[in-house]
Amino acid sequence: MSSMTGKNIKISVFGQSHSQGIGIVIDGLPAGFEIDTDSLLSFMARRAPGQSKLTTTRTEADIPEIISGIADNKTCGAPLCAVIRNTNTRSKDYSNLKDCPRPSHADYAASVRYKGFNDIAGGGHFSGRLTAPLCFAGGVCIQILKSMNIEVKAHLYSVHGVFDTPFDPVNITDVNIGEKAFPVIDDEAGEKMQEEILKAKRSADSVGGIIECAVTGIEAGFGSPMFDGVENIIAKNIFGVPAVKGIEFGNGFKCASLFGSENNDPYTVRDGKIITETNNSGGITGGITTGMPIVFRVAMKPTPSIGQKQKSVSISEKCNQELIIHGRHDPCVAVRAVPAIEAVTAISILDIISEDYR
Amino acid sequence: MSSMTGKNIKISVFGQSHSQGIGIVIDGLPAGFEIDTDSLLSFMARRAPGQSKLTTTRTEADIPEIISGIADNKTCGAPLCAVIRNTNTRSKDYSNLKDCPRPSHADYAASVRYKGFNDIAGGGHFSGRLTAPLCFAGGVCIQILKSMNIEVKAHLYSVHGVFDTPFDPVNITDVNIGEKAFPVIDDEAGEKMQEEILKAKRSADSVGGIIECAVTGIEAGFGSPMFDGVENIIAKNIFGVPAVKGIEFGNGFKCASLFGSENNDPYTVRDGKIITETNNSGGITGGITTGMPIVFRVAMKPTPSIGQKQKSVSISEKCNQELIIHGRHDPCVAVRAVPAIEAVTAISILDIISEDYR
């Protein structure tokens, strides 16, 4: 396994849902940056559970303790490590899952991979809870990027067939989605999404979603062709967020039904700066930023933990058996994943721009 | 930049469209494998240009010369390097593009990134021609995988709104798509796709497409959570193929409109083996293979080089100007990208299964 990633900004994620704690090490941050703790905690609070009837009833304070990396209130160049304690855990909810894998969870694959020694409680290292340390690291990176006038923002673009207004990829205005209780641009669409989620919850079911994310303020010329491109790096890292099943940049899959003449972004000069009139490329060509906003969408599957009776097997006895999952789960993981996608994007972007492009 | 990727099987791609040659180094291959040259050359021929009216009229033999890595006709553990000469180049077609970037090509981004020193001829290192060495390396990996009963196959799933029959993700039968002149499952759909492509060509335009790829015969338990998962690695590498703008595994973006009860894959036992009845996960949960086929789709944008007059700018003078692109181009890059997607997938899968999962 490797729960480490990054080239210039490296992270190392650790923890299981029910271990002593979860946390992250970030290596390579610039020295001398003063983290705004209040802002960081409110960013992290956006993904914290227990905030509404839309999310799991497991509540945890999720206050990160900074173990290292700070001196005189500023980053000191040494690796920044934060640990978040796991407190509200109820491992007995999971005792039966060791042999009876939950459909579309990692249980079975992990059991083969780790010869049955994987930690099943709460999903172990595969738990969505691991997005908390990602949000810590991403929250720090967001602040550093902001000091360079680069902003990362995401919204819930779709839930169970209901769609939010997409970002205007050319002019992304600051709609402060992050400050909303429900992270959408169009609040009416948001209402309908919430209805869909609650409907699913009432029938002991769950729903999937799409998150759209944008990075503004990034200059042209960052990234590289082939395997170190902006798309490669973001994609590699975003698939580290549990439940992600797809990613597309700019027009993405829609490209398949377009003519080149429709999809190409014409160049023009505005205020002495070269821009494109449209941004179907999502701000990236040849793996390199064009100076237009980076725009991409992330597909998230419905929470695999549902309350309905499901078909499963006994791993040890190789026979079929039925499964009812207990425990507390979000009916739509995409909701709380919005800040996690922002976080991973910020980590990726800071990694990319910390390359020496002399 | 980095045109290197991989952990256990590492590749290093080099070359520009109009340099002396293009090529690849593959490091980490098992020793003692005898490459079937005929089979490799016919695999590479699938992406070679000049085969039909659907592709560019640039013709090149594209015969790779193996520089190293072989002894007594078998891989010897040393890095395998192959060089393909560039012969049929017409660089004067590109002389005007240095200052006038082609819309949705890498020209402008690369010009900023490399301070104007990037090789513009034929797209330089950003050219789709770089998929030739990828096909060399991938062709070798495909043979090695086949010796382990793992197969990689892809088809053109969609072109400009016309759709092929998708793979049945549970039972992918050997339809020998690779041997067809036009790589689709449903030949009637293939006819319509070709009509769309020719229609675009006639109007000096291009069209996008979607490629679907599957890996069969791979056991459960390969891959890792978070950043070294099967999805992360495949995604990172697939975005190395020019023109790719999206990737989705299993149900992918369709997840967003499904209930968990619809998307979850129920486990069952068949012939003493644990399988899933459906394969909406695309063979991967938690980054780890489930033992079901790996299935994913790749979105490819329309060829940005089109014959129509387009809006561009002068980089040096920061003013608008019109552009007409000359040169020879595929009206639909997705067609010849099918073997490239297979190649990069095979390289990725061999890298993944060459991990020590003790």
Added chain:
Amino acid sequence: MSSMTGKNIKISVFGQSHSQGIGIVIDGLPAGFEIDTDSLLSFMARRAPGQSKLTTTRTEADIPEIISGIADNKTCGAPLCAVIRNTNTRSKDYSNLKDCPRPSHADYAASVRYKGFNDIAGGGHFSGRLTAPLCFAGGVCIQILKSMNIEVKAHLYSVHGVFDTPFDPVNITDVNIGEKAFPVIDDEAGEKMQEEILKAKRSADSVGGIIECAVTGIEAGFGSPMFDGVENIIAKNIFGVPAVKGIEFGNGFKCASLFGSENNDPYTVRDGKIITETNNSGGITGGITTGMPIVFRVAMKPTPSIGQKQKSVSISEKCNQELIIHGRHDPCVAVRAVPAIEAVTAISILDIISEDYR
């Protein structure tokens, strides 16, 4: 910076001498291994300070808290993280060093590197204290290696011109050096070394040393040519231990005064196994193990912190000034570095043998 290393077994070290804590993440350990905690703590105790008059008077319990990576008392495949709290810190001892760098410490170089924001207290992230988490991770790896009959042991080979008996590189017998209070083979030589150290201490000075380390029980065929050889990996990691200034394998620098006929290791067959009669290669040829013990020596500089008045400068005022270092320091870092060298070696060896050499 990167305080991360490793390919298959990856570590991420964090912490400063006076931060909340120090610690390490280990990613890639085999699942299902039960750590012997008592044995681990006694291994870690070998490097802990405050044990004798030879070491610093700073005393810390140095009990690691395992945050993650364990389930049902066994490694579960998830990253193993341990945190050690810093308790006995006296940062005021260091207040004057921010502007007045200690000779041959990292102070000045780090001040330039981190623009003055580096944590100076106790040496910050450059402190020898960071060997504690290395010993945690190495202690775990030593146990895993032992279960495969691979042993790592080191002794203090030289201190200030006094030499211990070297390992017999062909037959390294288990002399249990690790259980000795002073880690030498020849206790008489050890007495003399201790006298040298105390003599230095009395004159507010320090002395350097050489540590010899051996790995037994490792089969032939591990490692790779060029940059992933056993020597490359061990060297890269050993230079991560503070104060290391050199490393040599087998005959090392002595090679320069030998004939090939003296230095070559003749092959012979013993008990049906191919071995070498001598082991001047230190168990490695072409970067690959020969099946003979791996033997190398590590040069460690004298503790740069000495009590004598020294010449330094004011960084801010660019003028000369005298420096007297307060604080508590080992008069010979090599003594407590012995387990740290074993630890880093064990981490490196486990990384190397966790490669898939099919």
Added chain:
Amino acid sequence: MSSMTGKNIKISVFGQSHSQGIGIVIDGLPAGFEIDTDSLLSFMARRAPGQSKLTTTRTEADIPEIISGIADNKTCGAPLCAVIRNTNTRSKDYSNLKDCPRPSHADYAASVRYKGFNDIAGGGHFSGRLTAPLCFAGGVCIQILKSMNIEVKAHLYSVHGVFDTPFDPVNITDVNIGEKAFPVIDDEAGEKMQEEILKAKRSADSVGGIIECAVTGIEAGFGSPMFDGVENIIAKNIFGVPAVKGIEFGNGFKCASLFGSENNDPYTVRDGKIITETNNSGGITGGITTGMPIVFRVAMKPTPSIGQKQKSVSISEKCNQELIIHGRHDPCVAVRAVPAIEAVTAISILDIISEDYR
């Protein structure tokens, strides 16, 4: 295996002594640099064989063909690849070695590692001949460094007990060692070294040596603590040169016999710049450059190929047998390794300073 290394400047080395060719890919070079071909060829000529009675009689022109990475005579940001053809090969000299490993060569270890499929001819991928592509890449890096006023130079410091004058680590003057036929500072010492080498050659034997290398003009503040330090990176790469068995920085192993008060480098201000009066640290503390010259020494073993009868075994029959090595070999590999050490150092230094240390 991995014959790839580097983070910002990455190289990928390929080829065997008797394959079609050998070569290297360099990825990450700054764009817009014009390579001085004459200067590069004369640098490469310094390691080429057949120049004197001190070296192997195998002669090869060793002219690199640049396959890619150049446009309009300047680096264009794309990977630079060069191939050198192997022409003067006599593989029959090696036919008996497949089963009868040469003492202290990689033959036996490689045979186990690669299950007998390794290329034995001329040492295969383990051959000293692989330093030719390293010299190509290093020669380019040396030119780029020179344009930043950073210089790399090495001399033969010791051969079979005869010592050259060491570099003055504080003031390394340009003695143009590289232009000498025999690369020493003190030509009288050089004469004696040559006598030693010829004496060894006459008795069908070989001798080892030590190379001292220095990097001047490098500012303070490059490098990082722990595993990405200047020492770690140089050491990791230098052990990639065949026959290297040790490396030491600054006082290195001599540290062990010194007091801290002798080994510490006092700071002082000269011409408004902070320097050290001595440079026992070899220009590096805490893994980071101090602004003083980087100085290190590399131990090289005697050429293992000697003309005398030696003890070996039959790998297949597991019995003892005698071996006489034919073929053409240098009696002292250290001589021609001098430019190779410079080359690998230059690659490492350019990699280090290409980090973004904002």
